Amino acid sequence: MAGEPIITIVGNLTADPELRYVSSGTPVASFTVASTPRSLNRQTNQWEDGEAMFVRCSVWREYGENVAESLTKGMRVVVTGRLTVRSYEYNGQQRTSIEMQVDEVGPSLRYARAQVTKISGGSGGQNRGGGNYGGGQGGQSQQGAPSGGRASYDAPQGGSSYDPWQQAPQGGSSFDDLPPF
Template identity: 60%
Template sequence: MAADTNLPLIGNLTADPEIRYTPAGVPVANFTVASTPRVFNRAAGEWIDGEALFMRCTAWREMAENVAESLTRGSRVIVFGRLKSHSWTTEDGQRRSRIDLEVDEVGPSLRYATAKVTRTPRPSATTTATTTAAADRSGDLVGAGVGGDPWSGTSAGWGAASPGDDSPGL
């Protein structure tokens, strides 16, 4: 939606992600990312830590399960999402509010680490039709219009040779 405030966030998880399930059985993972900017102090001639930002993040559905399975406390991550404001009244009548990041994409940062990606199984054809909207939000390739496994390298696509490409042997 055009009115959403989208932003990237790079930082470290402050604790292992917590996963829970809604009454309807939908998985939700919550985690907090600490992002500390580094600034150069010209007088001292050195880099120093700026003020840390702690952002609570929420991932839904299959992504929630993947986050809970893949990420741990201290993991450096790159998160893209939308800011959401939540307001509530405490039991003693005080109004509270909080801004969270509703996660669209998340992954490990490879700046200081390596990772091996394991694709999760795709849903069956009968469930795919009913979950297309959710799968599109989670980044799955449902309805992409390309036959076969997009990772097998056998279909013509971006990785296939095209007119004008030089042979590696030339």
């Protein structure tokens, strides 16, 4: 929908993501990100923590299963998504909560290293509303031929016949690690 506020939060997971299945069998992973602002106290020249903000996040379908398998409590993450308002009744009182419907999530690499494993098969890489990564204009068609003259982001692991970097240029030159000067 147009006009929804999109935000990015950097923080730590307060617990392992919870994976559950709704009545239709669709998986959803839920997790909470704690983000604590830090500021420099110029009088003491020390960093001080501000008030922590806790944001509840939801990720649906195969994406949610990937999140539940990949992220764990305490991990520093970068989360981008749309804020949504949810009203509910608890102990006879009407309550409201602000939650995030996640578009993108991943580990923060500021203080860590990550090993990414691409999932083969299934629907990995199909457009899930966030960007164009394999279907549609400029992506790769179902038969494997690129549309729009671009190589696909979902190319097979060994490369594709449309990969411009797959072979050395014509004319007998070869590549090496030495600079040309």
